[in-house]
Amino acid sequence: MNIVAPADPELSSDDRFAGERLKLSPFHPRQAELNIRDAWSAWNGYKFADYYYEATYEYFCIRNTCGTYDICPMQKFLVEGEDALAMLDRMVTRDLTKLRVNRITYCCWCDDTGRMIDDGTIFRLDDNRYMLTCGSPCLAWLAKSALGFDKVTITEHTEQLAGLSLQGPTSFSTLKNMGVGDAVAELKPFGFTRVPFVGTELMISRTGFTGDLGYELWIDAEYALPLWDALYEAGEDYGIQPYGEAATNMARLEAGFIMPYMEFNEAPKTINFEHDQTPLELNLGWLVDFKKPHFNGRRALLEQKQKGTKQLLVKLDIEGNKPAEEAILYDSKGCRNQIGYVTSAMWSPSVKANIALAMIDTKALTGEIWAEIYHYKELRPYRKVAKCKVQDKPFWMPPRARQTPPGEF
Template sequence: MMPPSDPYAGERLKHSHFHERQAAMNLRDAWSSWNGYKFADYYYDESYEYFCIRNTCGTYDICPMQKYMIEGPDALAMLNRMVTRDLRKLGVDRVTYVCWCTDSGRMIDDGTIFRLGEERFMLTCGSPSLAWLRKSSLGFEQLSITEYTEDFAALSLQGPTSFAVLKRMGLEAVGELKPFGIMHLPFNGSSLMISRTGFTGDLGYELWIEPSEALPLWDALYSAGEDYGIHPYGEAATNMARMEAAFIMPDMEFNEALKTINFEYDQTPLELNLGWLVDFKKPHFNGRAALLEQTKRGPKRMLVKLDIEGNKPADGSILYSNKRCSKEIGYVTSGMWSPAVKANIALAMVDTQALKGEIWAEVYYERELRHRHKVARCTLKDKPFWAPARARQTPPGDC
């Protein structure tokens, strides 16, 4: 008798190009999924992995991140119409952070654009965007759009000893790479692309190579990093680091506009405090008229950084204009006790009119199975909670 076919065979998660090495190090077998890939929540302990990012260095698998190559004479014009930032200012072998919107100015997603040549660009983002790219390309005939997600093995190396590890690998030239710069170096008979980019707010790089060289790259990296505390980290530690850097995350700080059901439950770049990404001096781009109008009248709410008294994380807390909690003015999108900053930090969406007054958070927490709550004073912060000088220095220093 023939064995019955597996009804779930088509739904099994794909393995990234580094999965063989990562699976051996995932002692807790703690996996989730990202864009159809098996993806680590954590490998051993999220706090341990967080401290690797902040004190030594760690690797984060970005193979599941969506990657698209846009090429041709019309590539720049098409992308410049789609995103809010002026890409004409982006030089070859440079990277920039961008976002793109609907015609109503509601943010669809954010990501990075790599300019790999005069007419060659790579867009990376967290969610699939091929359909939107194709819609945005209507009327532009001299370009091609190709999904490259599986054609790159991509690994993020982050932390204060990240440059030291690359230097030990024989990649000393990376020391001259400026933030958001790109460099191409030989590796094992192939070409290794290194960008000084990342999602932790610290010194770090992203390594891009053809899939056949993924495991040799991993082995060389971990051999060089053995004395520098290298360790893989998962989504949990990433979330901690990006909060300290005040970086936004989809499904936390913002809802992707094309997936949002309720009216204005999505956000605009201005509401997310990303006005610096919107360049009204360039020609027409998606959402320009709506965003210009919002600039004139001001956004109703704004994403802000808060320092909250006490040490109980305020994640998901409701915010009020007074200690009596009689008037609701916003909510916390992400919150944590920051080990590096030694502060109770949060990102929060707050009514713009309330930003000049007091802000209080109603914090719920648990102590020995008993549920408690308190009202804590909040202080607005202008700068990221974590922004070490080494993240901007060139050369970055050899820890």
């Protein structure tokens, strides 16, 4: 086993606090020009756009034209060597032996008690070469998972590889106008390809976090600005705009995708018992392959499957138009017996519905579900009790999201 961690930068005596400052994405010079509200937050130590102009406007760019979302802060790890597949297959709950070269899979990994560590994607770059991406730093867990595997090298690749998500119905037309349409036309969801670009290689994957047609572009960090410029020139007539975390959260909720620190807590970071979750509780049972002889948490998850989960994450369609943010759920309109809580909620502009993700006691799913919603009107607080209906399918997942080749605009 060989772990290659990022080198610590050398600090001069005049720059003692450099390590405390937020890092800048390779795309930051272009993003700073467009962030007219100067609305920044932080993600994994990077300065990161919450929004550029207005969240709802950026959301409609995703749904009606196309937008770019900076995924440089996403953690990226290269896992290479003869033991790479065996090591990763033991770590994650999904069967990686089925993953072909130039394909990607969504997966999750757990501790020995079956509690979620994180979720992410794994790219099979070659026979013995993989890339894992996830939302939070994971090098320490990868190092623990590699114990006993001598022929594997794990390298953190976050700062070396720039990533830009391009999402929306005109995303394919933009890529075609940029000159890579032939390469991505037959690309199916969770596939990727490589194309030459200004003297280097650009990797394009048909992936995203919006539930719509979209791609993610991966390139060496030093070529980030040429990529941005070429993409924005190609997308000028297709309504291309940058969007931030606020619009991303709206789109991913419509698609029914989970978000760390909203739908689940990472197990190593919780203190209270069962304040973290298992994949089965998060309705991700389809990611857990019990046909595999062994993986982290298998015994605990199998026992939970046999007994049934105490709670389950579900999608809710809620009456009215007041978002049920942080709402408590009850089994009757009288709000006496609490049965769950809302994790994410919004009024969906595209679906024209009041939607939410919620963690609910499994035994209560066959009965009535009511949300106690508090909202403000002209600075005055109001309380409303609204009936909820469980929905099985994503709130938003248009056919174009999977259509191959995609339609042009």
